[in-house]
Amino acid sequence: MSFTRSLFLSGALAFAGAAIVTFAAPANAVPLTAAPAIFPAPVSLRLAGTDISLGKSIVLVRAGYVDAETEKLVRQVMSEAGVETIRTATKLPARFDTTYVVIGTTDATAIRSALARTGGALPTETEGYALASHADGDGALIVLAGKDGDGLYHAAQTLRQIATAGHIPALTIADHPAMPVRGTIEGFYGKPWSMAERAEHIEFLAGMKANTYIYSPKDDAFARAKWRDAYPAETLKALGEVVGDANRHHVNFVYAISPGPSICYSDPADLEAIRQKFAALRGIGVRSFYIALDDIEYTKWNCAADEAAYGPSGETAAAHAQATLLNEVQADLAAAGHGSLIMVPTEYYNVTVSPYKTELAKDLDPRVVIQWTGTDTVPSSISVADARNATKAFGRKTLLWDNYPVNDYGESAGRLLMAPYDRREAGLSTELAGIVSNPMNQEVASRPAVMGLIAFAWNDTGYDAERAWRAAARYLAGGNPQVTEALLTFFDTQHLAPTFGNQPWQPQAPRLRVLTNRVRDALASGDTAERAAALEALGQAADDLTAAPDLIRAGVTVPGFATEAQPWLDATALWGRALRLTVDGLRAGDAMAASRLFGEAARLADEATKIRTIPGATRPEGPIKIADGVLDRFIAEAPGLIYQPRPPSS
Structure with missing residues (x-):
């Protein structure tokens, strides 16, 4: 798929107040007509003059380590913009006679030097990047600087949006995400996505600067009903190909297992079964793991041994048993050099302090990330105060599992949920560990809502729901204005966003x-x-x-x-x-x-x-x-x- 600049022009996500600077243009410059619209909206964009003509030949300078996928994307963007020849060099000349493109991370001296020549600032935030371009003499300098490899990849995705046939705007962008986790959780009931759909979805996430895909389809028997059993070899191989796609595209593939309906928390064999399942997934490239304990009973044990180990069944005993198991798995991940385990608790919504939440917060390793769906399973809104209260209840910032646009429950029957992503309060980035959307069974039809969530997670204070909605229609339409309007007409007929009750949180049509x-x-x-x-x-x-x-x-x-x-x-x-x-x-x-x-x-x-x-x-x-x-x-x-x-x- 192609996320070219044309998809986002004409005000899809234009920047209010962006200055257009006019002055005598260098020989390689072309007139500048408007500031480019970039998705998600960046933290800062400043125009630096007239657009730069790329010409038919450029020089690429790699500063330090640049991963293959990022360089491939930069080369692809230049080729689609009309560049026919890409030469390589190890350093910059004193004066430019052609366009030089420098790519690398901020630990490379050449990147710091090149960015200084453009007047751009070094990115300092995780996943942050700077993109700067200006004409110089008979040539030009374009710098893509990432705080880390992920940031550099995001810079390349922005380059794809702003480069057009033969030219690129002269500008300086300083950008970074507001939330560290942004993406989706395939966590719905019903027909799971195919492996091909997952691969396409991951490429879509990467193009939008999302960084997380959680594999947790409720109807994958080997992740839930038959969680102790090994995956068939052919399924594991197919899953490994998707994991490889995610790793190349800088999207964290998180594998989730749902043992709750049958697990015996105190049985060493069940802990070993989880270890074996995770080891198999580690063998195909997975590095992040998740244990789901949602939609289960905690008022009864699955085995007599748990009552002997933890006492009579109930909220507090269940939380203690779950924390004991999760802490063991977290220790395994730490020993293997992986990051935090993610879990969704049995009480996964509201902010009410309860015996379960209190015990979980007390016993659970602080490194374990807890997911939370908001004030309800499908909340009508989420405020900063809600998230702050969730932090108090769970003893840590939560990762929001946003049940929109998922359509696997009775009130959503017969619907595609295509209203804008809305009624989430700006400032949530200060109180959440991140946001993931639970999409629909329909992968592509989920993208308009998911795009809104990603834009919000990237820049919640600069988020505009209506503009993101129109940008999503333009994305599906490939930039065609007539098709964009047809999609918005259709979206209006699917605007109702239901809850687990009689009152929808967005109105129909x-x-x-x-x-x-x-x-x-x-x-x-x-x-x-x-x-x-x-x-x-x-x-x-x-x-x-x-x-x-x-x-x-x-x-x-x-x-x-x-x-x-x-x-x-x-x-x-x-x-x-x-x-x-x-x-x-x-x-x-x-x-x-x-x-x-x-x-x-x-x-x-x-x-x-x-x-x-x-x-x-x-x-x-x-x-x-x-x-x-x-x-x-x-x-x-x-x-x-x-x-x-x-x-x-x-």
């Missing part, structure tokens, strides 16, 4: 609701001009709704989206036609014509309600929902919004 309510008000007011204008606007929306599915099928450039969304697209086209007929019925000059149009609209609406989710693709399955509560209600109520005299009896 807010754009369409404004138009239908305007028609209701106009009809009630008797204002002829407003009635005509309101019906014209709703009619255009109906036409857009009807046309959107074909535009999306033909124009979306990310493979998989149209296939995953097929039944929703089919239903959207029918609902669009039904809405158009309804508008025409409201415009009709006589009762007979209106009745006929309303009847045909009702028939199409009924046909749309019979379309169901793809069998086996989602849990739970059910009828497809399109702008439900807005579109269906308006079409059903429309005949009663105008006076229709009865036809004369025969």
Whole structure:
């Protein structure tokens, strides 16, 4: 896939107040039109003059160790920008006669020297980077400096966004992530992703500067129901290929095991089974591990030995038993030179201090990271105060498991969840260890929401939900404005974000609701001009709704989206036609014509309600929902919004 600058231009994530500097341009410069939009929004971007012409040949200087994937990405970006020849050198000349690109980390003297020549500042934060470019004489200097290897890779991803055909803007970027962990957890129930989908998702995460993918599908039998059993050799090999992709793309592949439904905490054989499972995964390149203890009973033991070891079952005893096991595994990881173990507790939501949380906080090795889903399993919002209270309850900063846009529960049946990532408070970066999204069974359709989460985790204080949402549509559309708008039209029909209750945390079809309510008000007011204008606007929306599915099928450039969304697209086209007929019925000059149009609209609406989710693709399955509560209600109520005299009896 290609994350080129064109996907993010035209204000997708533009920077307010960015200065455009004009002065006499060097020979190799081209006019500068606007500051580039970069995703996620960087901490700082400063323009340094007119754009730089790259030319057909550049010189690449590697400063210190540069990993192969990063250099490959830089070379690819230059090639796609029109560079035909890339020579290499070990140092910079006093004066430039062509474009020099210097890449490396800040421990290299050449990087510090090159960055000083551009006026850029050395990155000091973990995963931070500086990207600076300026014209010099008959050439130019472009510097990609990473605080570490990950930061350098992020710099290369930014280079991919700002380089266009033949040129690059003259600028200075200083950037680093607000949160140390950013990404996704494949933690849903139902059909897991395929290995190919995982590989594509990891490449997507890398392009967005995310750094974490947690493998925890609930329906992987060898990670949950049969967790003691070894993976078949062919499965382990396939998983190893995905792990290799993640490692190359600077995404931390975290393997999770879910032994809770059957584990005997005090049995040395079960601890050994975990060690053996992790050893097998370590053999294919995994370096980060996770033990999930969610969605299990803690009011009863799975074996009599646990009662003998820890006493009668209950919250406190369960927390003590879990901590004892987890501490052993954490010690193993430390001895192997790996990082912290991650765990999700049995009480994984709310901030209420409880005997379980108190015991877990007291007994658990402080190096172990605890996941938390917020104030509820699917919270309507998360505030800084919520996260601070979670820190108090669990005895450490938590890693947020955000259950959005996951759609594996009853209230989400028949839906794709495609509203913006929203209602998470700026400043959470000071109180969380990071955020991961639990996505949908539909991998590509999850990306708009995931992009918002990643942008928030990178720069929560600079996050704009609406801009990130539009950027996601532009990303799927490959930069095509017409397809982008078609996607936003479709997203509006899937805007409802449910919770485990009756009140959704984001409303359904807010754009369409404004138009239908305007028609209701106009009809009630008797204002002829407003009635005509309101019906014209709703009619255009109906036409857009009807046309959107074909535009999306033909124009979306990310493979998989149209296939995953097929039944929703089919239903959207029918609902669009039904809405158009309804508008025409409201415009009709006589009762007979209106009745006929309303009847045909009702028939199409009924046909749309019979379309169901793809069998086996989602849990739970059910009828497809399109702008439900807005579109269906308006079409059903429309005949009663105008006076229709009865036809004369025969």
